[in-house]
Every structure is written in C-alpha cells, then in structure tokens.
Amino acid sequence: MPELPEVETIVRSLRDGGRGSLSIMGKKILKAKVSWDRTIETPSVPVFKKRVINQTVLDVSRRAKYIHIHLSQDSLLIHLRMSGDILVGEGIKPLGKYSRMALFFENNTQLSFENPRKFGRVWLLSDTDKIFKDLGPEPLDPEFSPNLFFEMLRSKKRQIKPLLMDQKFIAGIGNIYADEALNLAKIHPATSSDSITLKEARKLLKALNEVLQEGIRRNGASIDWVYKGGGFQNYFRVYQRTDEPCLACYTPISRIVIGQRGTHFCPKCQPDPNS
DNA sequence: AGGGAAACCCGAACGC
DNA sequence: TGCGTTCGGGTTTCCC
Numbered sequence: 001m002p003e004l005p006e007v008e009t010i011v012r013s014l015r016d017g018g019r020g021s022l023s024i025m026g027k028k029i030l031k032a033k034v035s036w037d038r039t040i041e042t043p044s045v046p047v048f049k050k051r052v053i054n055q056t057v058l059d060v061s062r063r064a065k066y067i068h069i070h071l072s073q074d075s076l077l078i079h080l081r082m083s084g085d086i087l088v089g090e091g092i093k094p095l096g097k098y099s100r101m102a103l104f105f106e107n108n109t110q111l112s113f114e115n116p117r118k119f120g121r122v123w124l125l126s127d128t129d130k131i132f133k134d135l136g137p138e139p140l141d142p143e144f145s146p147n148l149f150f151e152m153l154r155s156k157k158r159q160i161k162p163l164l165m166d167q168k169f170i171a172g173i174g175n176i177y178a179d180e181a182l183n184l185a186k187i188h189p190a191t192s193s194d195s196i197t198l199k200e201a202r203k204l205l206k207a208l209n210e211v212l213q214e215g216i217r218r219n220g221a222s223i224d225w226v227y228k229g230g231g232f233q234n235y236f237r238v239y240q241r242t243d244e245p246c247l248a249c250y251t252p253i254s255r256i257v258i259g260q261r262g263t264h265f266c267p268k269c270q271p272d273p274n275s
Numbered sequence: 276a277g278g279g280a281a282a283c284c285c286g287a288a289c290g291c
Numbered sequence: 292t293g294c295g296t297t298c299g300g301g302t303t304t305c306c307c
Contacts (some may be wrong), residue, residue: 002301065301083285119301124296128279160278167302174301260280262299 002080004139004172005215006230014067015060020070021088024069027105028056039100039113041121041172048124052076052103055208064135064171068128075160078168081119083209087112105131136170139208150201153193160196161189162254164208164258176221176239179264181207188270189263195273238264 002010032049034040040048055071062068062243067086067272069076078086087095088111092104098116105111113122113273123131137144152170163169171247173181180190184207187200196204215221237247242255246266255269 079301081283081302116286117300119284121302156277162278165301175299259278260300 002082002084002220003065003174003177003213003215004017004062005177005232005265007067007080007172008062008216008218010080010222011062011067014069014086014088018227022090022109024057024060024105024109024111026090027107027109028072029053029105030102031104033102034100035102036100036115036118038118039080039115039120039122040084040239041123043124048122051124054137057105061130063132064167065136065174066131067250072147073126075123077123077125077128077131078113080115081117081121083115083117084120085114087114103141136166136168137206138171139173140212144205146198146202146205148211149205150196150198153196153201156193158193159189159258160191160204161191161261165194165259165261168183175210175261176216176236177211179239180211180237183265184211184272186269187257188272189265191273237267240264 012018012020014024029052032052034045038103043051050115055073057069058072059070061070062069065079067078074087078084088093088109089226090108091110092115094102094111096114098114099112099123100115100118100120101113103111115119119198120209126246127132153163155167161178161182164167164173164181165175181204185200185204187196215232218230218232218235221232222230230260239255240263241253243252244252245251246269248266249266251266251268253264256263
C-alpha cells in the first residue's frame with residue numbers, strides 16, 4: 001500500500017521534518033535495535049548492528065518505493081512493502097506497537113521501522129546498484145518522455161495494469177495509483193499494452209503524473225490502518241469505490257480481479273476493448 | 276514470454 | 292460477546 005506518493009511523503013519528512021516528525025539529517029547513529037531478525041535482508045543482524053554505528057545521515061532520498069538513507073559509509077534502504085511505516089520521535093521507548101527495527105541517534109532521536117505484517121525489509125549496502133539496477137524509470141522524471149513510454153508499452157504484450165505495477169517496467173506504482181491513473185486516462189485495466197496508441201500513451205503518462213502528484217500533495221493515502229497522515233483516500237475516483245457512482249458519468253464502479261489484485265474501474269468510461 | 280498461483284504475514288472485517 | 296474464517300496487499304518464486 002505505501003506507493004510512490006506515500007514513500008515520497010515519508011522521505012520528505014525524514015529529510016525536512018514536518019508531518020509530526022523530526023528530521024534525521026546530519027544525525028549520527030549510536031545504536032541499532034532489531035526486534036525481528038528477518039527484517040534485515042542484508043547483512044546479518046550482528047554485522048548490521050555493528051556496521052551502522054557511528055555513521056551519520058548525509059541525505060534521504062527515494063527510488064521507486066525504497067527509502068534511501070545515505071549514510072557516511074553505506075546506504076540504508078528500507079522497503080515498506082504493504083504495511084510499513086516510519087516513526088521518528090524522542091526517547092528510547094518503542095515509538096509504536098510494531099517496531100521491528102529502530103535506530104537511536106545522538107540528541108535523543110529515534111527512528112522506528114513499524115511493520116506489523118513483517119513484509120518490509122531493510123538493506124545496508126555499500127553499493128545500491130544491485131537493488132536499483134533492475135528498476136524501471138521514475139514516472140515523474142521529466143526526462144521520461146511519452147514517446148519512450150509508448151515504445152516500452154508497444155514492446156510488451158501484457159495487460160496494462162499488471163505492467164504498470166511491474167517495478168522493472170516502471171517504478172513506484174502500486175494498486176491504488178494504477179487504478180486511479182487508468183481511470184483518469186480512460187483505459188480499461190486489461191487492455192493489452194501493445195494495442196495502446198501514442199495518443200493513449202501520452203494520456204496515460206499524464207494521468208500517472210497527475211495522480212502521483214496529487215497523492216504527494218495530499219501526503220499520500222491512509223487506506224490502511226498503518227500508514228497515517230495522508231488524505232488522498234478521500235479523493236479516490238475508483239479505488240475501493242465498488243458500486244459507487246463514477247465521478248464522471250454516475251455509472252457504478254466495477255471491481256474485477258486482474259493478476260490476483262482487486263481492480264476498480266468505470267465500465268462506461270473505461271470500456272473493455274475485448275468486448 | 277506471459278500469466279496464474281502460492282508464499283510470506285497478521286489485523287481487521289465478516290459470519291454465525 | 293466471542294469464536295472461526297476470509298481478505299488484502301508488494302514482491303518473489305515457481306509452474307504451466
């Protein structure tokens with residue numbers, strides 16, 4: 001559930017403070033606590049706990065759905081998967097109920113990786129290439145052109161929605177923003193990617209930019225009981241609006257399953273090209 | 276190569 | 292009220 005806009009919101013609050021959070025920029029790590037060992041994908045927990053100590057946060061950025069904490073020696077990557085959140089506060093007491101990993105900084109500041117369903121993972125690496133090299137382009141990158149997007153779509157023969165959610169194809173899009181963007185672009189989620197015209201590709205890329213930027217502007221969506229703070233859930237066009245009227249034409253929103261994922265769309269605005 | 280399914284998890288929602 | 296069951300969601304892995 002945390003997708004590009006939610007991760008971007010968290011990254012910004014880690015970097016700049018705000019959203020009830022303290023900035024971790026420039027802070028030195030004094031100690032790490034791991035309360036569920038499998039949270040740490042690499043290295044081993046003992047090595048991880050030893051290696052992060054005395055490293056300082058130089059920057060925080062985002063690539064796809066990864067939070068990238070640039071430390072003085074290494075990169076700390078956090079992927080929230082579907083139920084993760086990051087809390088930053090003061091003191092050494094656990095900040096939340098589901099803390100799986102916590103970093104304790106100088107100045108009494110703590111970062112907690114909250115992860116109730118234990119899907120999220122943490123990496124400590126000297127080189128992020130191994131993780132980042134297989135990721136597709138960032139949809140919000142101004143260099144990512146409609147022409148390139150069109151060529152990419154044409155070179156595949158896949159249903160458009162699962163393709164948009166494939167991180168190797170394009171980065172950062174999950175179930176919510178895929179449904180929202182396809183609705184805005186008036187494209188049926190099962191449309192074969194190679195049947196999408198240049199005009200439609202242009203419209204879809206524009207729609208992706210719009211929904212992702214709206215998500216960021218509203219600090220993400222608080223659709224789960226885990227990630228809090230965002231307000232985009234109040235502006236969904238189709239996601240989790242099954243049987244409710246389409247905002248454009250009042251037709252009840254349909255829900256089908258595509259690629260094992262709940263998929264919401266307007267049957268009138270987004271007609272199935274195969275029927 | 277594409278696509279379906281299962282696995283990883285567990286709180287919440289639902290059914291009775 | 293309380294129990295058991297089902298569901299969902301990002302990613303990887305396996306199989307057809």
